[in-house]
Amino acid sequence: MSQHQIYTASDPANAHIVRDYLxxxxxxxxxxxxxLWGGMGELPANAYPTLWVTDPDQVDPARALIRRFEADDTATRQAWRCGGCGEQLPGQFDACWRCGRNRSSD
Known part of the structure; x- marks a missing residue:
């Protein structure tokens, strides 16, 4: 089974965030x-985590999603009010922490 590299992460936490996003x-x-991240600076090889997919049909969609993810600066989003419970939320949240309703539902 062949695999296709789609992303090189800056660190393991970033790799997990992007994997979960996909x-x-x-x-x-x-x-x-x-x-390998723990050996960064000690190892002669590239120690950055990478993401891979097995389905060749998912390579381009995955890379497109990653570009969208990296371009989405959630820190600059406007605060919003949940239409389900009325909770006021900071812009970086996509779901209400009180009732779980998605921002896109409003």
Whole structure:
């Protein structure tokens, strides 16, 4: 089974965030090299974690989602009020922490 590299993460936490983001869009990705991070600076090889997919049809959609993810600056989003419970939320949240309603539902 062949695998296709789709992303090089800055650190293991970033790799997991991007993997989970892709999973939320129906794309299964696998992380390689996350445990090499501890040897950064000591190892002669590239120690950055990478994300891989097995389905060649998911390579382009995964890369497009990653570009969208990286371009989405949630820190600059406006605060919003949940239409379900009325809770006021900071812009970086996509779901209400009180009732779980998605921002896109409002």
């Amino acid at each position: 999973a939320g869009h129906g794309i299964e990705a696998h992380i390689r090299g996350q445990f």
